[in-house]
Amino acid sequence: MKKLLLPLGIAALMMSSCGSKPASELTLSGLNPKDFQTEVNTQPVSLYTLKNKAGMEVCITNFGARIVSIMTPDKDGAMKDVVLGFDNIKDYINVPSDFGAAIGRYANRIKDGKFELDGEIIQLPQNNFGHSLHGGPEGWQYQVFKAKPINETTIQMTRFSPDGDANYPGNVTAVVTYTLTEDNAIDIKYEATTDKKTIINMTNHSYFNLSGDASTPITDDILYINADNFTPVDSTFMTTGEILPVADTPMNFMTPKAVGAEINNYDYEQLKNGNGYDHNWVLNTNGDITKLATKVTSKVSGISVEVYTNEPGIQVYTGNFLDGTVKGKKGIVYNMRSGICLEVQHYPDSPNKADWPSVVLEPGQTYNSRCIYKFTVEK
Template identity: 75%
Template sequence: MKNYFLSAGIAACILASCTQKPETQLTLSGLNPTKFQTEVNNAQTNLYTLKNKAGMEVCITNFGGRIVSIMVPDKNGNMQDVVLGFDSIADYINVPSDFGASIGRYANRINQGRIVLDGDTIQLPQNNFGHCLHGGPKGWQYQVYNANPIDGTTLELTRISPDGDENFPGNVTAKVTYKLTEDNAIDIKYSATTDKKTVINMTNHSYFNLSGNPAKAATDHILYVNADNYTPVDSTFMTTGEILPVKDTPMDFTTPKAVGQDINNYDFIQLKNGNGYDHNWVLNTNGDITKLAAKLTSPETGITLEVYTNEPGIQVYSGNFLDGTVTGKKGIVYNQRASVCLETQHYPDSPNKPEWPSVILEPGQTYNSECIFKFGVEK
């Protein structure tokens, strides 16, 4: 076993030397890879760069499986970085955030941090208004994934989560594979297995600003969501268990509109409860990854982002809790609503909602989830 891992490690290093830039060379997005090289919990962190023939670049760190930058062309052919993040691993470690992260074990909220499996009540961490959010305060976004650069367009990340990790049951082996395609899409595939009955719900938590300038709010972005229904929340951001229609409400994005058009209409209680948009939409796509789930467009740059997924839901989060206290890449301060997150997922608190699509993973089963972020331009 030791020899196998040694050989695999040598092969990975050789492959990385072929596919990665020299560690001192800046990325197209201006990142210095050496600022991502350290040890966290005795595990090595690095920055990995994916490029396609069209010139698109995606930079990922194995700390939290995070997308750090995405460079895509705008309507004038200029390359723009369209995600929020930090330019050093130190900031990712020291400033709590979900920027770009591969979230696990459970994306979104679990009510009061409690789940019941086979009659046993399990208490999870309560790190958000009394609920368990994104796997708890030591969720996978703060852990180091084992990185395997497959080639210049593909990175495989593996996380071995022990039984009792944030009190979730089961030894879980999870994989996240990032594939940059030739048509400017990031195809993200998740898989997981367990040796004990557990729950799992993974997602990517990138904060998108398609203008390329997150000093500006993303509220001018045009959003389409292929969903006739959504799951409302209470004042603690927890789903109520209802599924309500979006028709004739500010939650209706079946006709594309600006994110900011209705966002401050706090007379509509859901926007008050969410401090803006921070809700799960029930997709009409029925798990068909060939059907468009959502689309985001910057009228300024013409950059478009189409989202495809086999998941039943998508969380739209409009950066409501960004408050100007965090300084990101290139010294830009991130103010409220500087971004839009589009998190493909099972619905929040599904472990406590047996009538909703199940998030239970049994031994012998394999969890599979896929999300495609496809970029384009409208002139």
Template identity: 70%
Template sequence: MKRQVLLAGVAAMMLTACNHQPETALTLSGLDPVKFQTTVNDAQTQLYTLKNKAGMEVCITNFGGRIVSIMVPDKNGTMQDVVLGFDSIADYINIPSDFGASIGRYANRINQGKIVLDGDTIQLPKNNFGHCLHGGPKGWQYQVYNANPIDNTTLELTRISPDGDENFPGNLTAKVLFKLTEDNAIDIKYSATTDKKTIINMTNHSYFNLSGNPAQAATDHILYVNADNYTPVDNTFMTTGEIVPVKDTPMDFTTPKAVGQDITKYDFAQLKNGNGYDHNWVLNTKGDLSVVAARLTSPVSGITLEVYTDEPGIQVYTGNFLDGTVTGKKGIVYNQRASVCLETQHYPDSPNKPEWPSVVLEPGETYNSECIFKFSVEQ
């Protein structure tokens, strides 16, 4: 939103951003909305609070389309914040991270940052071991989305990405619709259109610690992934092009097990290459949103997260590069494996692997993707 907006409009937006609470009121998760009000690249940032009748709360900032906090009840009925993040916009700006972000234009990695469209080679930025990761160093996690708070449970974010944004072709309009449902689910719908042939692959990059205490590693969390195959990576975290079975390997989560059970078995090359789990699983769900793609449970809190998606893949990343140098909300230091990310997606480097599901978006077409994070409690 431009700064020329009338003062009355700004005031109204601030009140809406805080769900009609005074702007000094803290959220249930303890966030101060005032600390999220600033201007980045001539656009206003805010904190938006979604609440349902069950008492669940989700706080989102339009800086990077980031989920900042998720408050859900544990097995004792105590509300817990189950995602990592920062408690001010200054930290999101000054400390590079993907915490909670709406990633674009292309989630995950593109080999050497190169794509070919209609015979033309396009060089994208290289920002991760010689590859383009999460849209490049100026990806959408560092941009301001236009925000439209629809009601107390719904927020629509829009990102207008110009032709040549991080060298991606096409003027692209992308939307992220967050809907907090009455059964404690966050339903995220992505859509995009373009005026020139391009690629698109969006995801949410929330770092989950379902215990509510990210000072403790999430390696005790019990994980199920509905996938018989995964895509291996080399030592630069780039997919090799293979699709291989998980059976009889540490990559097998078809039977639920603790995240940390096999994570340090570095004699298995994939865990060494990934510094733990940082891989794409090929889902068995075949795009069926009614079939669970992944399930994560904290044995401490009893909080369970189920993931549903129409995407063909899910990236499981176990916070391997958190190293204690970042301090998050409430002054908690984020150490290695303090979280688990479950990023629904097309496979990494799909533009360079034509045998995999396509990520190409043509003018006149609409990209659509959906991810549902559903929370419940195991007693």
């Protein structure tokens, strides 16, 4: 008989009421589930934990369907938390951040917050250099999802977004399913349906620090991106509409190299425009989820994360705007480049680029996107 996965605080209370003595109410990553129990807009928020037989642990809150912690073994077998985040729900609510979130309706930027759909110009909230970023200032990262635990390794998060939400058309129901596999991968599946023609582009916005020490930058990590081309941006981080080759530029990660090897080369316009790496790469994988899209490895811990996806692109962001003003888990200050984001996606501003892969979702269709973060160790 499969055990139902309960919010950890409830599970602990049940164990106490039955006379059992839990080893600890804290998660393996040191989180206290009680610090995540609250209500937002009358909707309950909790912390949920996935565990596999190998001992890996992933903690998720239904506020923004966010990954809060990922505990995975390093080269010495010690468990390390490899993502940035907060250790309480108050900070997630009060400190603007995308840490670990399921982004929607539209991940990344839409130029001037405008797009045309069947002849109608739709104006979205503008929150980033005049553009609409990650669904606007009240995007799904700040909304409560309905959590449905499936078993010890799988949980579904559902968000109903009404017609006109942030001025997006259509009543949209989106489901994010997180599965922790037995081979230490987080398999994320996104599905969405609509009753009116709309656009959608979801992703996960975890900041990875594979050393397990978020006080150290990720610039020495080794990065591989399976992409011969990328989409350049202007000084407002907006895609220009071009697709350019990475060959003979600092954007070339076809041969793995340190993230920081050329990151401060601001003589190269794209690094100046992005304040480092904050770009979309056009993947060579052609939607084949069995092909490796991206890989990052910490030389300190030996931990690697491999990324597989059916999406055409990946936004690699190197935490350029973390500035030391935010304290995360364990009171660690998050300084510039203390995390790297690996956001699989359709290309930024696709609604305004007719020749790029479409992000339009019609009634009767189901949006399907998938991202696998697989954790391995190199000794």
